Amino acid sequence: MKATYLDSAVGQYVLAHTTPPDDLLERLAVETRAITGGHAGMQISPEQGRFMTMIAQMSGAANIVEVGTFTGYSSICLARGMAPGGRMTCFDVSEEWTSIARRYWAEAGVADRIELVLGPAAETLTRFPADPPIDLAFIDADKPGYPVYYELVMARLAPGGVILVDNTLRDGNVADPTNDAASTVVMRAFNDLVRGDARVTSVLLPIADGLTLIRKN
Numbered sequence: 001m002k003a004t005y006l007d008s009a010v011g012q013y014v015l016a017h018t019t020p021p022d023d024l025l026e027r028l029a030v031e032t033r034a035i036t037g038g039h040a041g042m043q044i045s046p047e048q049g050r051f052m053t054m055i056a057q058m059s060g061a062a063n064i065v066e067v068g069t070f071t072g073y074s075s076i077c078l079a080r081g082m083a084p085g086g087r088m089t090c091f092d093v094s095e096e097w098t099s100i101a102r103r104y105w106a107e108a109g110v111a112d113r114i115e116l117v118l119g120p121a122a123e124t125l126t127r128f129p130a131d132p133p134i135d136l137a138f139i140d141a142d143k144p145g146y147p148v149y150y151e152l153v154m155a156r157l158a159p160g161g162v163i164l165v166d167n168t169l170r171d172g173n174v175a176d177p178t179n180d181a182a183s184t185v186v187m188r189a190f191n192d193l194v195r196g197d198a199r200v201t202s203v204l205l206p207i208a209d210g211l212t213l214i215r216k217n
């Protein structure tokens, strides 16, 4: 369970009352654990994936960007909710991990709608066009890079466009004033940045490890 700050019975109840992932996503999760070992914890959780598909569907997003793709779980969830004719661009640094994503994109029937851009996102995103504007973005790469990715996406985001940002609760540590671990301090600063940004309306959702939903005004 990713919502480690929740009572585990509540976490199990949440999972049991959310439409479960299909066989393809289940197999991707199993293969990710087998191949990447401890890194598999980076993958988003089933209930977050279900939520993200619904956000994509409800927003009618046709131009989607993902920063941090890993083995592809979240990208498949977003691509499945994308509007007909939509396009998704995924940014990551790992050829090895995204080669798994490519296989599952093909199996999920979304490979022809996804472009993968390899390289540090602080550089590759600067070359991403602002036209057509981004409708929906998911930020889930290295946490110190979040403020840079946020600004680069915001500069290309349509009015009314949405950014989802992962791990914003950091196991609940951000709310513990005695926790001054570097990863906590970085995320607190990012959360404060979003909260103080007059360009957006946001809500920090206690789903999985914390998911902030940000809408450009």
Ligand SMILES: C[S@@+](CC[C@H](N)C(=O)[O-])C[C@H]1O[C@@H](n2cnc3c(N)ncnc32)[C@H](O)[C@@H]1O
Residues within 6 Å of the ligand: 042, 043, 044, 067, 068, 069, 070, 071, 072, 073, 074, 075, 091, 092, 093, 094, 097, 119, 120, 121, 122, 140, 141, 142, 145
């Ligand atoms: C938390 S994982 C993403 C998990 C993915 N969203 C999922 O649901 O499976 C973070 C990813 O960010 C990538 N990453 C790390 N630093 C990066 C950078 N500077 N630019 C682009 N991607 C980066 C890593 O290679 C890794 O695949």
